[in-house]
Amino acid sequence: MFRLHDVSYAYGGNRAGVAALSHISLDVAQGEFRWLLGPSGAGKSSLLSILSLEVQASAGMVEILGVPVMQARRSNLARLRRRIGTVWQDFRLLPDLSVFDNVALPLRLQHRAEDEIAHEVHAIMKWVGLENRLDARPLQLSGGEQQRVAIARAVIYRPALLLADEPTNALDERQAGRLMAMFHRLAELGTTIVVATHNDAIVEKYPAPAIELAHGHMVRDYR
Amino acid sequence: MARRRYHDGLALHQALPGQFLPFLVAAMSFLAALALAGGIAAHNLSQRWTHGAGAVTTVQVPGPDDPAAGSGTRIAAVQDILTHAPGIVAAHRLSDAELRNLLAPWIEQTGDASLPLPAVIEVHTAAGQDPMSPLLSRLEAIAPGVMVEHDSIWSNRLAALAGSLQACALLAVLIVMTVAVCVVMAATRAGLQTRRQAIVLIHSLGAMDSYISGRFASRVGLLALVGGLGGSLAALPMLLAMSHLAAPFSAMTDAPVLAPVDWRDPRAWADIVPHALLWMLLALPPAAGITGWITTQLTVRAWLRRLP
Structure with missing residues (x-):
C-alpha cells in the first residue's frame, strides 16, 4: 500500500533546512490500521504530509499505492491524491462554503453527477450526525462539529489510504468511539489507515499496530 | 433533493x-x-x-519620327523597350490632343501652334521598383536627347x-x-x-x-x-x-x-x-x-x- 525507504525531510530545503524526519523506512500493507505515535515535534505531521503528498521528501524513496512519488508526473500525483483522504489537524474547511459544499468538494473535483453528490453527502453527514447543519458555514460550527465535517470530507470518496492527524482532538468520548469504529470498518473494507495521535488513552482503548517517532527518528514499528 | x-x-x-x-x-x-x-x-x-501619382515617370522623346539608331522611328524603338522592360506596368504615349491640352497655357503664350513638340510617354511603374534607371543608357543610345523625369522622389520619401x-x-x-x-x-x-x-x-x-x-x-x-x-x-x-x-x-x-x-x-x-x-x-x-x-x-x- 505504501513503502518508505530511508526517507528524510527538512523544512526549508535539504542543506540549510531544519531536519524533521531522518532515515525513516516503513512498509504498510493494504487494509492495515496503524497508530502514528510520538510527542509534539516528533515528526508525525511531517510524515503525514509526505504521505498525503503535501510535501516531497528531501531524500529517500516513497511509493504510495504503487506509484513512485519522487519520479511521478504532476498529473499522476493529482490522480494519486484523489485516492488519499486526509483529516488535517486544523480541519482546513473553506469558510465561505457551506458544510454541504465543503464535504462535496472532493466529489466535484472528480466530476461526479450532482444527484450522486447530494446523495453521498446526505448519507455521510447523517452518519457524522450533522445532517441538519448542511447549510451552515464552518465558522458557525463548534470545534467538534468542524472536525466531523473534516472527517466526512476525507472519507466521502472512499479513499484507498486514509491519513488522520489528531482526529479525535475535538471529539467527546462517544464521538471518538464512533470514529474509531468507522476507521476499523474502513480498514476491514481494504482502506489503509494511519492515525497520528499523542492521546495515550485512546491508543490503549483501541489497540492496534503502531509506528512511534521521536525527534524525527523512528523509535519503533511494532505490530 | x-x-x-x-x-x-x-x-x-x-x-x-x-x-x-x-x-x-x-x-x-x-x-x-x-x-x-x-x-x-x-x-x-x-x-x-x-501606387498613385508617385509611381508615374514621364519620358520625353524629341524628334519622335526621326530614325532611331537601329531601325524604325525613335518613338517606336523607345516604346518597344519600355513595353518589354520588367517593372513597368504600362507605357502610354500621350496623343497630340492630350499633349496640346497639357501644354495649352504655354502654347497660348507663344501663340505658335505649329511649334514642334516631343513625344511624351507616361510610364506607370510597379510599386517600390525603379525600372527606369537601368534603361536610361539604352534609351539614350537609340534616341539621343531623350529625357526621363521621375515623379517618385518625393513619393518615395513620403x-x-x-x-x-x-x-x-x-x-x-x-x-x-x-x-x-x-x-x-x-x-x-x-x-x-x-x-x-x-x-x-x-x-x-x-x-x-x-x-x-x-x-x-x-x-x-x-x-x-x-x-x-x-x-x-x-x-x-x-x-x-x-x-x-x-x-x-x-x-x-x-x-x-x-x-x-x-x-x-x-x-x-x-x-x-x-x-x-x-x-x-x-x-x-x-x-x-x-x-x-x-x-x-x-x-x-x-x-x-x-x-x-
Missing part, C-alpha cells in the same frame, strides 16, 4: 472582481485601437503615394515616412499589449493570493493544474473579452471622426472633399472607415480575450509549480 449551485471553492468572483480587470483591458484596447488605426492610416497613405509611422504604430501596439499582459498577470497573481487557501486545499484533494488554471483562465478570458469589447466600442466614434477628417488624404481617388455623412446610418460608417480598421475593431475583443486566457493559463501554472 433540491439542486444546489455548483461550488468548487475557488470563488473566482472574489478572486477576480468583474469591475477592475475589464476596465483596465478596455483602456488598453482603446489605446491599441488608436495605435492600430494610426498604423492602418499610414499604410493607406503609403499605398496611395506608391512612403518611407509612412513606413516609419507604421513601425511606430506597431511598437505602440506591442507596448500596449505588454502592459496589458502585465496587468492581467498582476490581477491573476492577486487573485491567486486571495484564494490561496482554497487553491492549496483543492490541489491537495486532487485537482489537476489544468483544472485550476482553466477555471482562472476562463474567468479572465471572459473579463478581457468584455473589456476588449468596451475598448472597441469606445474607440469607434473617435475613429469614425478621424477617418472622416482624414478621408481626403487617404482616399485612392483624387477627390479631396468632405462629403456630408448621415451618422445615424451604420452603412455610411463602412464607407468612411477603411475596411481594415473595421476588421481590426472586430478582432480586438477576441484578441484581448485570447491574450488574457493564455496569460492567465501560464501565470496560474507557474504559480502552481510551487506546490508539490
